Amino acid sequence: MQDVAVIGAGHMGTAMIAGIRKQMPDVRIEVAEQSAERVRLLRDQFGIEARDAYTPRPGTVVLLAIPPQAFEEFAAxxxxxxxxxxLVISVMGGVTVAAITKLLDTQRVVRSIPNTPSEVGQGMTAFCANPSIGEADVEAARRVLSAIGGVLRVADETLLDDASALCGGGPAFVAHIAGAFADFALRAGFDASQARAIICQVLRGTADLLELTRRDPEEVARQVMTPGGTTERGMSVLRQRNLHDVITEALDSAAARSRELGAIGK
Ligand SMILES: NC(=O)c1ccc[n+]([C@@H]2O[C@H](COP(=O)([O-])OP(=O)(O)OC[C@H]3O[C@@H](n4cnc5c(N)ncnc54)[C@H](OP(=O)(O)O)[C@@H]3O)[C@@H](O)[C@H]2O)c1
Known part of the structure; x- marks a missing residue:
């Protein structure tokens, strides 16, 4: 496997470094990071001496994990x-393949949308390759991105804006709902650790039930609802308040913001 250079070791860059270290121990990692505090953390956590600037070396996989707003200056x-x-793999939200190929003057570009569960090896990353690159580059990108969790290739780049809402923003939306569960549990009298144990197992169990049985989400919901029972009563509140539409509206807004950010570099 090629060497990997991580540019920007913030939340996402650090998750990628940890995943690559664990899953691909033979890969040599170099890091460019401009925050002195992050440089210190990298030294303490990984024994990596980061530099504040990056000069590309042939044969390297370059993981671009800087904020989208910093990209034009970086490329300049x-x-x-x-x-x-x-091979350039970007995780920058909203920055298109066309913008990256133009500003970095290379065709070998893969654009991806990972998410924060990458930090614990449970990420979900959607990626799209510049159509002109070879399958060897696509496979190399898939291998590197797999170090932080599940990977899905999409052919149509516009889907990455929607993936940004679903995969990138998804953990925030789900965690927000988990927060309501936690408030209820604490109010009811569970302690914080009991509340956490319940919520995590309910989330994990529901995810596994959906994945392993391949049932439709509404079917899974229906199965819990005995007529006249407790869940049906609770669900009627969610339906009255139209939680389903509130969530799809939030996803639409997040995807629209990703499209706005796509103006970077155009
Ligand atoms: N967090 C997520 O859930 C998520 C999901 C999908 C995609 N992404 C994308 O991942 C990228 C990073 O996000 P993040 O949450 O990890 O942000 P972050 O925690 O702010 O990390 C970005 C890091 O890059 C550094 N940096 C900025 N410009 C640099 C440069 N020219 N050279 C080297 N380092 C530089 C920043 O340093 P300073 O703080 O000193 O500027 C910061 O430490 C973004 O493009 C974001 O859109 C994030």
Whole structure:
């Protein structure tokens, strides 16, 4: 496997470093990071000496994990053509394949949307490859991204804006709902650790039930609802308040914001 250079070791970059270290121990990792605090954390956590700037080396997989707003300035500092012998994998929200190929002057670009469960190896990453790159690059990208969890390739790049809402934002939306469960549990008299144990197992169990039985989500919900029973009573509140539409509206807004951010580099 090629060497990997991680540019930007914030939340996402650090999760990727941890995943690659664990799943691909033979891969050499170099890091460019401009925050002194993060540089210190990298030294303590991984024994990696990060630099504040990056000069591309041929044959390297470059993982771009800087904020989207920092990308134009980062690219402006690159020597034209210097990324052509690297495979560039971006995790930057909203920055298109076209913008990355143009600003970094290379065709070898994969754009991906990971999420924060990557931190515990349970990420879900959707990615889209520039159509002009070879299958070897696509497979290399798939291998690197698999180090942090599940991976899904999409052919149509516009789906990445929706994946940004679903995969990128999904953990926030689900955690927000988990927060309501936690408030209820604490109010009812469970202690914080009991509440956490219940919520995590309910989330995990529901996810496994959906995945392993391949049942439709509404069918899973219906199965819990005995007519006249407790869940049916609770569900009627969710339906009256139209929680389903509130959530789809939140996803629509998140996807629209991703499209707005897609203006970067155009
Ligand atoms: N967090 C998520 O759930 C998630 C999901 C999908 C995609 N993403 C994408 O992942 C990227 C990183 O997100 P994050 O949450 O990890 O952000 P973050 O925690 O702010 O990390 C970004 C890091 O990059 C550093 N940086 C900025 N410009 C740099 C440069 N030119 N060279 C080297 N380092 C530089 C920043 O340093 P300073 O703080 O000093 O600027 C910061 O430490 C973003 O593009 C985001 O859209 C994030």
């Amino acid at each position: 500092r690159a020597v034209p053509g210097s990324y052509r012998d690297c």
